[in-house]
Amino acid sequence: MDNYYYPICFGGLVVLCLGLLFAQPTRRQELEQQGIADEDEHPETWWYKAYALAVAADWLQGPYVVALYRDEYSLQPGVVMSLYLTDLIATTVSAYFVGALSDKHGRKLYCMVYCVLYTLSCFLTIVPVTPLLFLGRIFGGISSSILFSVFDSWMVTNFHKKDLAKEACDLSRTYASTAIVNSLVAILTGLLGESLVWATGTKKTPFLVSVALLWVCFQTIWSHWGENFGASSSLASTPAATRxxxxxxxxxxxxxxxxxxxxxxxxxxxxxxxxxxxxxxxxxxxxxxxxxxxxxxxxxxxxxxxxxxxxxxxxxxxxxxxxxxxxxxxxxxxxxxxxxxxxxxxxxxxxxxxxxxxxxxxxxxxxxxxxxxxxxxxxxxxxxxxxxxxxxxxxxxxxxxxxxxxxxxxxxxxxxxxxxxxxxxxxxxxxxxx
The missing domain is CATH 1.20.1250.20 (MFS general substrate transporter like domains)
Known part of the structure; x- marks a missing residue:
């Protein structure tokens, strides 16, 4: 295998994806088939924008967490492992509470909490003080729980609440489009992260850019998302025996x-x-x-x-x-x-x-x-x-x-x-x- 094999494969895969992208079904085509006039804005536009910003902040810093600890802070492998485990443990322990609290107090609210907690995690990660690094991993773990459960929950409930199926939206295709957005963001943030580290000479820069993305994400959710709840709201008038x-x-x-x-x-x-x-x-x-x-x-x-x-x-x-x-x-x-x-x-x-x-x-x-x-x-x-x-x-x-x-x-x-x-x-x- 020569040095050009991988770049050639990458180029071929990109061309294939471009072909698939042009072959994608669109909501406008569905509306035309049903004889319905198209709207100026897709009803799920603000979901995709906020989700893209949320995962971009995660993808951007992800590859540099361990590298920052190891290369710039010169932490011992055991400490790095402990920090990584702290993140996983925080994710596991907070999982149930994050879901239950967001169902009770609102999914939109907790998606904004994600932006705040992950911002704190980013700031604490770029401070080379071991106790603060551990606190940053705890906030990062809780943020991961929110990202992988509450965002998805808000989107599905919003789909049902607004009855978007009547507007030529399809939940299955929404998930596919969300996965497409996630993959595109992963590719672009990978390139951006490498460029930032190369230009500034430090692996701290992606964390600072993540903070900016999280702030824009917070503003987007605050301004354009409606709130939805779980049992505390929708089942309030339902007899307990039938819940x-x-x-x-x-x-x-x-x-x-x-x-x-x-x-x-x-x-x-x-x-x-x-x-x-x-x-x-x-x-x-x-x-x-x-x-x-x-x-x-x-x-x-x-x-x-x-x-x-x-x-x-x-x-x-x-x-x-x-x-x-x-x-x-x-x-x-x-x-x-x-x-x-x-x-x-x-x-x-x-x-x-x-x-x-x-x-x-x-x-x-x-x-x-x-x-x-x-x-x-x-x-x-x-x-x-x-x-x-x-x-x-x-x-x-x-x-x-x-x-x-x-x-x-x-x-x-x-x-x-x-x-x-x-x-x-x-x-x-x-x-x-x-």
Missing amino acids: PSLWSIIRTPSVLALAFASTMFDSSMNLFALYWGPALSSLHSLATEVPYSTVYSSFMVVSLGAALVFNILMNKRVTTEAQILVAALSVASFCFLKLSSAKTETGAFWLFCLLQGCIGMFVPCVGYLKATLIDDDVRATVYSIMRIPFNILAIISLVTIRDNNNVGGVFATCSLMLIASFTTTLAATLREIL
Whole structure:
């Protein structure tokens, strides 16, 4: 494999994505088919704008947290590990409370709280005082809980509240478009982050730019989002005996199957994120280093392309979200199985790309299925609870495999995890639960 292989692959993937982008279905086409006049502004415009700013702040600083601790602060590896674990523990512990409080006091409010807490986390991260760094990780962990549960909950409830289906919007395509926005933001912030670090000579700069993005996000949410609540509002006039129990919803076989699949898939992809670099490096035959930034950019482009394909499939309704979910789990399991004994760098690279494609398909599938299975009244609470097992597994994985150099064994374990989730999800699908 020569030095030009990865840049050529990246260029080819970008061209493919551009083709898929031009083939995307639009809401205007749907309106024209229904004979409805188009509006000047898409009803979900402010959702996409605020969400893009929120994830941009997260993507921008993410790659530089550990590097800042290690390279500029010269912290010992044990301290860096403790800081990382503190973030995960804070995410896990705060998950239930964040969901329940946002359902009670308002999802819009807690999305703004995300902006405030993450801003504090950014400021504390650029101060090289160890106790403040730990406090910054706690705020960062709580912010992660909000980002991965409350934002999604607000969007779905807002979709139902405003009955956007009557305006030629489709929740499945909304999730696909959200995944597309996320992938585009990841690519652009990756380039921006590298440019900022290169121009300023310090890894603190992305955190300061994140603060600016969070401020704009706060203003956008404050000005353009409506508030929506959970049980405290919508069930206030409903007799207690007829209200759906939180734990009865969680124990529903469909929700359990989806939660298990999400936990196994996300945990496997967390390990993929930790080990793809060492795996490619071990197979690299050239004297030069693997161009990690180009490879990572290729992964992001593949994820974007998969989300674009998902959008087209859902528009044509040639398959269902549940079927795509099962397919993504089975393909990901196959990829990990092959990677456990990969012999060539080229083969490993394309298997990693296929895994990234599975992520691009899996995320909107799970989002849509959760939206259809879980009631708006307890949406944020259930979403938060569903992420707790993943957070616990992430902590366990980080502690148990941090010194594990057996990449093949790790990938084989991921394959087994996905086989288990595939079996569970397939059984649920065959019983018409999902």
